[in-house]
Amino acid sequence: MPERPYVSFAEVKQRISIPDVLTALGLADRFTGKKETLTGVCPLPGHQHGPSPNSEQFKINQRDGLWLWHCFGDCQRGGDVIELVKAMTGFDNSHVRFWFAEHFPDRLTLQQPHRKGTQTSETSEAPTKEKAPANPGKEITQEPSAIAAKKTISNDSSPLKPLRFILNLNPDVPYLFERGLKPDTIRRFGIGLCRKGLLAGYVAIPVYDYPRSGTNPVGYLGRWPGEPAASHRDETGPLRYKFPESFPRNRVVYGLAEALDGTEGQPLIVVEGPFKVYHLFQSGFPNTGATFGASVSDEQVEILVATRRPLILMFDGDDAGQTGMRSAAERLISRASVRVVKLEPGQHPDDLSHSELEKVLS
Numbered sequence: 001m002p003e004r005p006y007v008s009f010a011e012v013k014q015r016i017s018i019p020d021v022l023t024a025l026g027l028a029d030r031f032t033g034k035k036e037t038l039t040g041v042c043p044l045p046g047h048q049h050g051p052s053p054n055s056e057q058f059k060i061n062q063r064d065g066l067w068l069w070h071c072f073g074d075c076q077r078g079g080d081v082i083e084l085v086k087a088m089t090g091f092d093n094s095h096v097r098f099w100f101a102e103h104f105p106d107r108l109t110l111q112q113p114h115r116k117g118t119q120t121s122e123t124s125e126a127p128t129k130e131k132a133p134a135n136p137g138k139e140i141t142q143e144p145s146a147i148a149a150k151k152t153i154s155n156d157s158s159p160l161k162p163l164r165f166i167l168n169l170n171p172d173v174p175y176l177f178e179r180g181l182k183p184d185t186i187r188r189f190g191i192g193l194c195r196k197g198l199l200a201g202y203v204a205i206p207v208y209d210y211p212r213s214g215t216n217p218v219g220y221l222g223r224w225p226g227e228p229a230a231s232h233r234d235e236t237g238p239l240r241y242k243f244p245e246s247f248p249r250n251r252v253v254y255g256l257a258e259a260l261d262g263t264e265g266q267p268l269i270v271v272e273g274p275f276k277v278y279h280l281f282q283s284g285f286p287n288t289g290a291t292f293g294a295s296v297s298d299e300q301v302e303i304l305v306a307t308r309r310p311l312i313l314m315f316d317g318d319d320a321g322q323t324g325m326r327s328a329a330e331r332l333i334s335r336a337s338v339r340v341v342k343l344e345p346g347q348h349p350d351d352l353s354h355s356e357l358e359k360v361l362s
């Protein structure tokens, strides 16, 4: 069998847009919109459509040079151009490389396949079973609220495993104090600067499952302390958030153990990200957890229902936040007491003072 040409995923993400892929898949005419923002009915094969499919449910846009898609309907999946081809075709990484090589031979550098081992240095945005879980691999580089939550591996129902290591983190980080975090908060959530390894230079945020299946976290999320030095185009530079590949983003609710501890009888407030949890905690609302973005996975819905607490959703006052909050509320409403707090456009939970929070949350 002739060897299949190898293309770099980094190059694919840079040179091939989602509209290019839709054209190659024969789907281009199913989407409408302006040049860099398209919407339509979700084309994913697994999507269960009702009698009148919603033509707003599947959104495509370009941010900082990176094309992203997300289904806000049934599948709640999303990702980059590579994830789209994977989701549409069911191909694994090596077949997806071949697919791009075949469809865009003039726009990509076709190389001889690398020997085994060299290819694992990069990947598309979602982990796949091809990779050993022991290899934390590459990061996902979007602001959590900017990118779709996705089912990491849609058919993965295996229990979460705690990491076999813990990171030694330095809690004394000027960046955290500049962001208004108090030493108490830093201690409570165990965050700090990571010096070595994949998250070197990042503030690492340990993330636990609930109830905990072990003493170690199930993952660490990295936050670059300060403005990212590189744009998203430069994949080698630091990015605002770094999600190691094996990070179980859609299988945990951040800060849940802390949120439920000692707050019996109180509702659980749900926000989009860890720093909002910290702000709420410091404002007198320790009963707050986060979903790692506006898009709440079905697994996160199950986790929230299982707390048996009344739920108050308070997502960011932007389109992604409000759409994600509505979708989560729709799935929660029959199973829990749910209230949504609608913030003004552009407003985030961490912009609100203690008294403003009291007002909207009471």
Ligand SMILES: [Zn+2]
Binding pocket: 042, 043, 044, 047, 071, 072, 073, 074, 075, 076, 077
């Ligand atoms: Zn869908």
